[in-house]
Structure formats: structure tokens, C-alpha cells
Amino acid sequence: MKTDQKQLSAGRALLLPTAFAAGLIIVGVLRSEPAITRAMIAAAGVLLLWVVALFARAKSTSSEFGLSVVARKPHYVQCTAQLILYAYWGYHVPSIRAFYPLIFAQLVFAYGFSSLLAWSRRHDFELGFGPFPIILSINLFLLFRPEWFHWQFVIIALGYLAKEFIRWEKGGRSAHIFNPSSFPLAVFSLVLILTGTTDTTLGIEIATTLFNPPHMHVLIFLVALPGMLLFGVTTMTLAAAVTTYMFGLAYFAATGTYLFFDSYIPIAVFVGMTLLVTDPSTAPRTESGRVIYGVLYGMATIALFGVLRLMDAPTFYDKLLPVPILNLLIQMIDRSVTTGPLKTLSLERVGTALSATQRRVASVGLWGVIFIAFAAADGVGDEHRGQWVPFWQTTCAQGSDRACDYLAVQQQNLCERGAGWSCNELGILL
Structure with a gap:
């Protein structure tokens, strides 16, 4: 859905990012953590300075700015999927709900910055x-702690700048090369690894708590x-899995x-296969290419x-780390x-009598059969033997x-959660 584009004067158009900046300040002032408040006010200040310069x-130059309301199907379909995931995750892990206002603030900043x-x-x-x-994908993998939260806005800015400036010709038109969420995630991941500063983020906690709710793979x-049904990205996930x-x-x-110790396909990796690497605009266009892309993602991971x-x-x-390279x-x-x-080996020769929609349905059906087979064999799900202490004790x-x-890691984690028997076992093991 797209409305007709309206041409607005600079003064009227720039009220929009000004409102986003004001909203960011309000959210920041309402926070109880001084570091987060400062980060949000600073981010809003950047937006306001940009508004003044652009005005x-x-x-x-007597310029006018165009504004249109566009609801692109890939955006709102993925948004819906991610919101359901966040709601389910937060329902089972109450600490996650504390991050919802921070995600909202990032969305406000993203709208202001992108405009x-x-x-x-x-x-x-x-x-x-x-x-x-973009924002929901970033926060599914990386979120800075309060005292370092200002870097969260830098991640967002980097994603948008990469989308705008790092481009190539694809299909006869200019297109962005990198997924705007995976590129900044990969860049910051590399920096955090090289500087040994992962503890400034909640990345480990995110990957861990994604496993806590029941039936997350499902x-x-x-x-x-x-x-998958709408955009034909099934074969990437299928091949990677x-x-x-x-x-x-x-x-x-x-x-x-x-x-991977506790699963053949850990939850966080499965999220990457289904909701991160499957951006149709930064993936191969051919079916065979998408299969190769998925295989490479699985191997790289x-x-x-x-x-x-x-x-x-x-x-x-x-x-x-592998997504920008694959892009x-x-x-x-x-x-x-x-x-x-x-x-x-082109798969385009397979099922030539089928329409594009029928091919997508067939691919999803095949993926469904494979996923059910994985689940039946405990390849995915909550009953994998790698989650059981006795398996690791025996091995x-x-x-x-x-x-x-x-086993020592498992015992330490259980001990820290108050399991006295695990503390005893850890002492014996060490």
C-alpha cells in the first residue's frame, strides 16, 4: 500500500524528525538509569542538530521534501513475525519485558534518522x-548494557548508512548490498571480539534466554x-538447517x-536461519542460488x-559474522x-508446470516435513539429550x-541457580 507522495516545505517536513527527537527525549527522561537517559538525549540532540542543518x-535552495506513507509487505510480514516472537519470549522470560521500552526508543531514533x-x-x-x-533483528542478537547504551544508536546509524552508501547494480538498478541489520551486527561483533568487550553487551544473555521458553523451535x-509462502525464501532456511x-x-x-552441546540447531542459530539471513533483497534471486546460500550459511556458522x-x-x-560476506x-x-x-544443477528446471505460488507452497511443504522429522528425532525441540546432565556425566x-x-559449565550454571547438589558435583569434578 502506498499513498500519493506529498511535497512539503522544509518547515513542515522537518516537524516529523523533530517530533521523533522529542519523543526520544521524553522516553529518556522517564528512564531511571542515568546512562540510558544521557544516551537518548544525546541521540535526540544529534537528530535536532541535523534538522537545523537540513532546514x-x-x-x-528553496527545496521541498517528499513524503509518502508506504506499507511494504516484506516489512510488515517480518515485523509481525518478530513481534510475536518477542511477545512469547517476554511472556516466559519477564526480564525481557524490561527491554521493550529500549526497543521502542530505538525505533523512534530509527524513524528520525532514516527520514x-x-x-x-x-x-x-x-x-x-x-x-x-531492522531494530527487532538487531535486538534479537545484540543489546548494549545501560552504561554503554549509546552504542546501540551507533549500530542503527551504521546500518542505515551502509544501506544508503554501500550499493551496487543488481538487475539493472541500484540496490543496497548488505542486510541493514546484519551488517552492523557483524561489524560490531568483530569489534567486540577483537577488543574483548562482549561484557558491555547482553549478547550472551540474549542467546541463553532465547532457549528458556518452551517449544521455541516450533x-x-x-x-x-x-x-516463506509470500517471498520464496524457504530454501535458504531449509538448506541451512x-x-x-x-x-x-x-x-x-x-x-x-x-x-553445539545442547542441540543440533541451537535456538539462536535457528533464529538466524529463519529471520536474519532470509532477507529477499540481499539474497540470491534463483532457487538454486538460495539453496547454495543456505548451505554456505550453515557451513560458515x-x-x-x-x-x-x-x-x-x-x-x-x-x-x-558470515551474513555480510554471503551478501x-x-x-x-x-x-x-x-x-x-x-x-x-539448476532447480529452475524442477516443477516447471507449477506456478510461482505453487512452487513456494511446495517448498514450504517440504520444509514442514523436514522440520517434523527433525523434531521427531529430537534434532530440534526441548528434549535433546545434550540438555541432560546425565548424558554429559556418562560421556x-x-x-x-x-x-x-x-559438564563443569552445566554444573556451575545449576549451582549459580541454587542447586546445592550441583555445587557438590562441581566440587568433585574440579
């Missing part, structure tokens, strides 16, 4: 649901289905332990998990399956150093 430039950037560059701005998937599977699961089976057969463990760095970055490869991947060496007793190391 002065517009007056000197000013658009008018600074093109003199037109589309007001719609665009900021929602919920994520369900909320992602509308996007199958790749990760099959490697996990092989790893268990070789070592007797689970690669596995490889980075191993590398991060060797570096003794937090492993939750594994699903964030850079999408045109090469598409060429390889249309005119390149992988042309003979540790059989001489697996990896199992003993993870």
Missing part, C-alpha cells in the same frame, strides 16, 4: 514499517511460514558429543563456532547456477575431555 540548507538521511540524499521519504525489522518455525543438522550427526558419530571456541571467544557471534557473494552465486559451472566418565569441560 538551513533547504531554505537556501533525515532520506531527505538529505533524495528529498523524499517513505514512512512505513521499514525500521521495525514457534520460530510457525512465525516464519508467512514470509539440513546442512547444520547433518554435520551435527556426523560430529556426534565421530566424537560422541554434540557440536559451524566453522565460526569452532574458530570462536579456539579463540576462547563467545560463540553466539557465529551466526552474525557480497549473491550475484556470483546466481551467475554460477545460470551461466556458470553449476548450471546443470565424561567414558573419557571425553570435551564432555567433562561442558
